[in-house]
Amino acid sequence: MELRHLRYFSTVATELHFGRAAEKLHIAQPPLSKQIQDLEAELGFELFNRTKRSISLTPAGQAFLVEVTQIFQQLDRAIDIGKKTSRGELGQISIGFVGSATYNILPVMLQQFRDRYPHVQIELHELTTDRQLIWLREGRIDVGLIRPPVIGIDFASQIIFQESLVVALPIDHHLARLDTIELSSLATEPFILFPRQLAPGLYDPIIAICQAAGFSPQVVQECIQMQTIVSLVSANMGVSILPESIQEAQRQGVVYKPIVASFGTEKLATIAIVWRLNDDSPTINGLLDLILENNRF
Amino acid sequence: MELRHLRYFSTVATELHFGRAAEKLHIAQPPLSKQIQDLEAELGFELFNRTKRSISLTPAGQAFLVEVTQIFQQLDRAIDIGKKTSRGELGQISIGFVGSATYNILPVMLQQFRDRYPHVQIELHELTTDRQLIWLREGRIDVGLIRPPVIGIDFASQIIFQESLVVALPIDHHLARLDTIELSSLATEPFILFPRQLAPGLYDPIIAICQAAGFSPQVVQECIQMQTIVSLVSANMGVSILPESIQEAQRQGVVYKPIVASFGTEKLATIAIVWRLNDDSPTINGLLDLILENNRF
DNA sequence: TAAAAATACTCCATAGGTATTTTAT
DNA sequence: ATAAAATACCTATGGAGTATTTTTA
Numbered sequence: 280m281e282l283r284h285l286r287y288f289s290t291v292a293t294e295l296h297f298g299r300a301a302e303k304l305h306i307a308q309p310p311l312s313k314q315i316q317d318l319e320a321e322l323g324f325e326l327f328n329r330t331k332r333s334i335s336l337t338p339a340g341q342a343f344l345v346e347v348t349q350i351f352q353q354l355d356r357a358i359d360i361g362k363k364t365s366r367g368e369l370g371q372i373s374i375g376f377v378g379s380a381t382y383n384i385l386p387v388m389l390q391q392f393r394d395r396y397p398h399v400q401i402e403l404h405e406l407t408t409d410r411q412l413i414w415l416r417e418g419r420i421d422v423g424l425i426r427p428p429v430i431g432i433d434f435a436s437q438i439i440f441q442e443s444l445v446v447a448l449p450i451d452h453h454l455a456r457l458d459t460i461e462l463s464s465l466a467t468e469p470f471i472l473f474p475r476q477l478a479p480g481l482y483d484p485i486i487a488i489c490q491a492a493g494f495s496p497q498v499v500q501e502c503i504q505m506q507t508i509v510s511l512v513s514a515n516m517g518v519s520i521l522p523e524s525i526q527e528a529q530r531q532g533v534v535y536k537p538i539v540a541s542f543g544t545e546k547l548a549t550i551a552i553v554w555r556l557n558d559d560s561p562t563i564n565g566l567l568d569l570i571l572e573n574n575r576f
Numbered sequence: 577m578e579l580r581h582l583r584y585f586s587t588v589a590t591e592l593h594f595g596r597a598a599e600k601l602h603i604a605q606p607p608l609s610k611q612i613q614d615l616e617a618e619l620g621f622e623l624f625n626r627t628k629r630s631i632s633l634t635p636a637g638q639a640f641l642v643e644v645t646q647i648f649q650q651l652d653r654a655i656d657i658g659k660k661t662s663r664g665e666l667g668q669i670s671i672g673f674v675g676s677a678t679y680n681i682l683p684v685m686l687q688q689f690r691d692r693y694p695h696v697q698i699e700l701h702e703l704t705t706d707r708q709l710i711w712l713r714e715g716r717i718d719v720g721l722i723r724p725p726v727i728g729i730d731f732a733s734q735i736i737f738q739e740s741l742v743v744a745l746p747i748d749h750h751l752a753r754l755d756t757i758e759l760s761s762l763a764t765e766p767f768i769l770f771p772r773q774l775a776p777g778l779y780d781p782i783i784a785i786c787q788a789a790g791f792s793p794q795v796v797q798e799c800i801q802m803q804t805i806v807s808l809v810s811a812n813m814g815v816s817i818l819p820e821s822i823q824e825a826q827r828q829g830v831v832y833k834p835i836v837a838s839f840g841t842e843k844l845a846t847i848a849i850v851w852r853l854n855d856d857s858p859t860i861n862g863l864l865d866l867i868l869e870n871n872r873f
Numbered sequence: 874t875a876a877a878a879a880t881a882c883t884c885c886a887t888a889g890g891t892a893t894t895t896t897a898t
Numbered sequence: 899a900t901a902a903a904a905t906a907c908c909t910a911t912g913g914a915g916t917a918t919t920t921t922t923a
Contacts, residue, residue, distance in 0.1 A: 280651075281578045283888085297903060310889045312904060322655060324662035328856065331896045331903055338857050339662035346654030353650050354577075357643030358619060365621035365636035559625065560635050580913090594878060607914045609879060628878055628921045 282354075284318040285347050287311055288326060292336055292344045363398070367561035371400040375411040375423035377478065379505055380550055382524040384440045385424060391573075392566055399562055407477045407503070415553060421563050423553045426478035436553040439570055441546040444485065445526065445535040447512045447519045455534050462540045466494035469517035471508050474501045484547040485520050491542050509533055522548035579651075581615040582644050584608055585623060589633055589641045660695070664858035668697040672708040672720035674775065676802055677847055679821040681737045682721060688870075689863055696859055704774045704800065712850060718860050720850045723775035733850040736867055738843040741782065742823065742832040744809045744816040752831050759837040763791035766814035768805050771798045781844040782817050788839050806830055819845035 287304060291311070294300040301308040319326050326340035336344065363369040376385050389401065404411075404420055411423035412431060429436040446460045454460055475482040489496045499517050502508050506528065508519050513532035526535050538544050552570060554563060584601060588608070591597040598605040616623050623637035633641065660666040673682050686698065701708075701717055708720035709728060726733040743757045751757055772779040786793045796814050799805050803825070805816050810829035823832050835841050849867060851860060 281580060283578060298901090306888085307890055308902085309891085309904075309906095314888080316904090322658060324658055326658075329903070332898060332901075334903085337662070338667055338859065339658045342661040342666065343654055343658035346650065346657055350647060350650050350654060353643065353647050357640055357647060360643055361619060361621055361623075361636045361640035364639040365634070369639065370635055562635065595876090603913090604915055605877085606879075606881095606916085611913080613879090626878070627923090629876070629923055631878080 280318065280321055284314055284321075285350060287314050288318055289344065289347055289351070291315060291327070291334075292340065295334055295336075297334070365561055367399070367565035368396055369398050370560070370562040371402065372422070372560075372562045372566060373402040373404065373420045375404045375406045375414055375420040375425070377408055377411075377424060377426055377550070378405055379522055379524065380424040380440075381405075382527040383442070384550060388424075388566075388570070391569055395569060396562070396565055399565075408480070409476060412553070415555060421554065421558065421560065422566060424550055425553055427480040427549055427551045429551065429553050433556050434553050435556045436551045437567075437570065438549050438551045440550040442548050443523050443545055444488075444520050444538055444547055445523045446538055447509060447521050447525070448534050448536060449512055449515045449518075450532050450534050451515075452518070452534075454536070457536065459539045460536045462488060462492035462538055462544070463494065465489075465496070465518060466492070468497070469499040470496040471500045471502065471511050471517045471519045472496070472498050473503060473505070473508065477503060481522070481548055488538075488540060488542070488544050488547070489520075492540055577615065577618055581611055581618075582647060584611050585615055586641065586644055586648070588612060588624070588631075589637065592631055592633075594631070662858055664696070664862035665693055666695050667857070667859040668699065669719070669857075669859045669863060670699040670701065670717045672701045672703045672711055672717040672722075674705055674708075674721060674723055674847070675702055676819055676821065676845075677721040677737075678702075679824040680739070681847060685721075685863075685867070688866055692866060693859070693862055696862075705777070706773060709850070712852060718851065718855065718857065719863060721847055722850055724777040724846055724848045726848065726850050730853050731850050732853045733848045734864075734867065735846050735848045737847040739845050740820050740843055741785075741817050741835055741841065741845055742820045743835055744806060744818050744822070745831050745833060746809055746812045746815075747829050747831050748812075749815070749831075751833075754833065756836045757833045759785060759789035759835055759841070760791065762786070762793070762815060763789070765794070766796040767793040768797045768799065768808050768814045768816045769793070769795050770800060770802070770805065774800060778819070778845055785835075785837065785839070785841050785844070786817075789837055 287300070290304055291297060291300040294303065297311055297315075298308050301311040304311065315326065322343075324339045325337050326343060327334045328337055360369060392399070392401070402420075404414070406414060406420075406423075408423075408425040411420060411425050412429070412434070414420045415423050415434065416431070424439075425436075427436065427438065446454075446465065448455045448460075454464060472485070473482065486496065500511060502511065505521060505525055508521065509525065509528070509530050511517065512519055513530060520538070521535075523535070552567070554567065584597070587601055588594060588597040591600065594608055594612075595605050598608040601608065612623065619640075621636045622634050623640060624631045625634055657666060689696070689698070701711070703711060703717075703720075705720075705722040708717060708722050709726070709731070711717045712720050712731065713728065721736075722733075724733065724735065743762065745752045745757075751761060769782065770779065783793065797808060799808065802818060802822060805818065806822065806825070806827050808814065809816055810827060817835070818832075820832070849864070851864065
């Protein structure tokens with residue numbers, strides 16, 4: 280059986296006239312009769328009552344017609360879904376992100392993506408950079424918003440956001456009344472930082488500028504969450520250096536101050552998007568296209 | 577597009593290997609490649625990622641596969657429904673019946689029909705004989721259980737039930753203590769009957785036996801429903817002659833007595849089944865077959 | 874170099890065309 | 899007599915086969 284048989288049947292059932300149906304199908308009447316006969320033979324039951332002068336659907340033919348109509352609807356649906364999926368308008372995407380991306384690129388990116396691909400299902404995972412790379416390789420996420428560098432031959436990445444660092448001080452700290460902080464004035468302060476492994480691309484520049492300012496920071500406490508670092512600063516446990524977008528999350532007892540130094544300290548905190556190099560999912564390409572259009576956020 | 581394309585696609589998508597898929601489909605590999613290419617060209621999107629060494633489904637291909645699988649399920653369903661309908665195992669039947677059939681054939685017939693064709697939807701209409709013939713002609717019912725005779729060239733009918741008549745008397749009537757009633761003893765009684773037009777095939781024999789017994793019944797009241805006749809008898813409005821199966825519906829204040837006469841009064845009340853002569857619905861044929869098997873009830 | 878898909882061509886099965894017959898109105 | 903479907907037979911499109919090339923792992 281072929282779709283042709285079903286198309287022909289459907290037309291004859293609608294017209295209830297072989298001649299007119301044949302005309303509508305742009306074929307001659309005899310082959311149409313033949314095809315319907317073949318179909319009936321294959322099905323094992325009669326579709327039409329024929330009286331050489333007029334035809335009518337048998338009850339089985341009526342029931343079959345209803346079902347066949349649904350087949351064509353299902354076919355249209357299949358084609359439509361395929362097309363939409365190929366254009367990235369349908370599907371799902373799993374996105375990993377570092378906690379600090381919540382304050383800047385993530386909401387903007389999600390907003391724009393949602394607008395353009397409203398029917399794509401988005402799955403979000405807050406993960407550290409190193410875990411994102413693992414999940415990406417395992418296929419558990421499709422793209423990641425991470426702190427560079429990206430290690431892995433099978434990944435591609437693109438920096439999409441850069442920002443400056445700020446010093447976080449307890450509100451009653453003796454430096455808190457200054458407008459800017461000279462980096463070297465922090466030489467003897469206790470530092471609260473995140474473990475290097477979590478984001479070497481952010482950790483290393485922080486250490487580097489301290490060393491350029493003539494000291495190695497005394498790390499008295501490490502925590503994974505930036506929010507926790509801020510909490511400990513407010514609790515007078517020490518000071519920290521953090522990306523400036525942390526200021527979005529206001530917190531009692533903490534002040535943020537720009538850094539000044541005799542050397543460049545501009546825009547050292549970067550966020551990049553990573554994806555699998557061989558990945559050609561239209562949904563993911565759609566997201567990447569969107570980011571490349573904006574270039575950066 | 578033909579079902580062939582979808583079958584081939586489905587197989588290749590399952591095997592993920594053109595060679596093996598071709599083998600499974602009992603065709604050579606090159607034509608299979610060609611057909612898939614044709615399908616992709618027609619659809620307007622790629623189904624497979626090809627790397628000359630291995631293939632994988634594109635996201636659109638994956639989405640399409642899910643839908644195509646449903647098309648084949650729908651096709652199987654269509655064939656199954658068609659077959660079942662052609663065998664009369666599926667469908668609907670609309671049955672008309674005279675009220676008095678409720679006491680005898682109708683329940684037996686429905687029971688047997690339900691057992692054999694459990695998935696056929698049955699629609700029941702209690703109607704007088706004359707209205708059943710109208711509904712039958714209009715296609716509002718498919719078969720009717722009526723009181724003969726049947727008038728109409730395009731109908732076929734078959735007697736399926738015959739029963740005797742009984743006299744219905746008020747319980748305190750002076751004849752009520754007898755075991756049988758001599759018909760002539762009713763000569764001066766007031767009669768309650770149904771209008772002749774409703775069922776001439778039952779009305780005329782009743783009049784005929786009365787006349788044979790030497791009197792014309794005095795009809796003081798006509799009612800359409802047999803139940804109503806019984807009610808009026810119990811209210812001492814008069815006597816009646818009814819089919820014996822009316823006794824099934826027990827009622828206070830009424831007694832039923834067999835008729836005796838010097839001539840035959842046996843089995844004068846008949847019920848027949850009528851159907852359209854040109855009707856070849858498998859469901860209706862199924863019901864008629866069932867009745868012919870039992871011959872009568 | 875070996876395995877797998879694509880390309881190039883050839884062939885024939887069958888969808889579809891034309892001419893005619895059959896049959897019910 | 900006529901309209902409509904079926905039958906008979908013929909034609910040709912395109913589906914499938916064989917041989918070969920291309921590609922990459």
